[in-house]
Amino acid sequence: MATTLKRAVSTPLLYFFILGDVLGAGVYVLVGSVAKESGGAVWLPLTLALGLATLTAGSYAELATKYPRAGGSSHYATAAFGPAAGSLVGFCMLAAGVVSVGALARAFAGDYLQELVSLPTLAVVVVFLVALALLNIRGIKESLGANAVATLIELSGLVLIIGLGAWLIVRGDADLDRLTEVGTAEHGVIGATLAGTVLAFYSFAGFETSVNLAEEVKDPRRSYPRALFGALLTAGVVYVLIGVVASAAVPTDELARSSGPLLEVVRLAGGVPEGLFSVVALVAVANGALLTGIMSSRLAYGMANDGLLPPVLARVLAGRRTPWVAILATAAVSLILALTGEVASLAETMVLLLLVVFSSVNAAVLVLRRDEGEPDHFRMPTVVPWLGLASCLFLFTQIGGDIWLRGLILVGLGVLLAVVNVIRARRTARETVPSNAG
DSSP states (O other): OOOOOOOOBOHHHHHHHHHHHHHTTTHHHHHHHHHHHHOSOTHHHHHHHHHHHHHHHHHHHHHHHHSOOTTTHHHHHHHHHOHHHHHHHHHHHHHHHHHHHHHHHHHHTSHHHHHHOOOOHHHHHHHHHHHHHHHHHHOHHHHHHHHHHHHHHHHHHHHHHHHHHHHHHHTTOSOGGGGGOOOOSSOOHHHHHHHHHHHHHHHHTTGGGGGGGGGGBSSHHHHHHHHHHHHHHHHHHHHHHHHHHHHHHSOHHHHHHOSSHHHHHHHHHOSSOTHHHHHHHHHHHHHHHHHHHHHHHHHHHHHHHTTSSOGGGGOOOTTTOOOHHHHHHHHHHHHHHHHHTOHHHHHTTHHHHHHHHHHHHHHHHHHGGGOOOSTTOOOOOTHHHHHHHHHHHHHHTTSOHHHHHHHHHHHHHHHHHHHHHHHHHHHHHHHHHHHHHO
16 A cells, blocks of 8 residues: 555644745745836735735635645646646646745845855755755654744744834834825836736745645645635735835835845834844745745655656655655755756746646636535635636736746646656556456
8 A cells, every 4th residue: 555645734834834835035025026017006916916816726725625635736637637737737836846946045045145154155055955855854744843933933024024114104204195106107007006916926826835735734624725715814914014014114216126125114114133134034035945845845746646757756755754755856956956047037937837837726626516526625616716717817918928938948848748648648558458358
């Protein structure tokens, strides 16, 4: 009998996993990027993005409780559309994950760390990824315990920013009129809001990685919807409040130019050491890499179990019951990406890759409605996956041509993998029929 993953993830651990992955390192640069696209009313695209993300999250909640397996999005696409689609979706998700971990490893070795201590970038990247892999192999409970601590630190830093921003507003050093300013020199009100929403939507990405833990959740039918929607709501509130105080406290042009927009709030408020945010940012980056690394390894494990990747990736460490081969393989690819310095160009395609995945998940919910799955699983009203699919198709239209060019190269590799898997499956079927007939 195949060794299964250990069900050790409680609702609080799952909540912190999702919250930590949604907040991630991006929140520290998000506000400036959105302000550049939409104007001073940063809270508006953040709120719209939360609504769009919640639609697709509803589809994930239904499928994760209906099919609580580590394959996640890949497994859903396989069940709905066949192994070719499952292979493509899994590859897109896996590609986004390993690129993200490589990028975060590179970011960890960057300016935030160099401000505290000067170390060789390549050495930091290697040690960082090896440490994350070892923690991941040690066990899901230990990994998520570390994530819970890191997420609390990350949240504390964001709450501090909200408090400092509120203090600036109270003492009269903020301009509340900026909260109603929508539009830029390039875009009018609607165009600016939509441009900002696309960026903000990406900031909520991360919730989808949690479905790969469904096989390790103690009671997925009850735990997963509560943890998912609770974490999204928490992140949404934090993001909107950050958007409000940062926009009110910092002039829009200055906010848009800054690569560390939250640090601008700290400087204006005074009283808090700026070095503190280097430490908090490093914790956020490490936490994001840990969570994405967990997702990537579980996805590779699940795809191997579905026959979409080499079976060696489905091997589980006997004592720890963690997918050690998948962990080492995904960490190795992330290391190669980080050391070659090609992560920046690939990272820009992540939105496109995730939209491919999200579209397939929303469509899979509709196709699999007649399949019973696990008894008493969570179920969304039919209109929700339809709206989720429509939101993904709309966001596709907002992606630039240069990103499409790079993204289609990766999608093409996923299609090639799908073709190979289909040919292999047909060959296996032909070889099986004679033996069964005899």
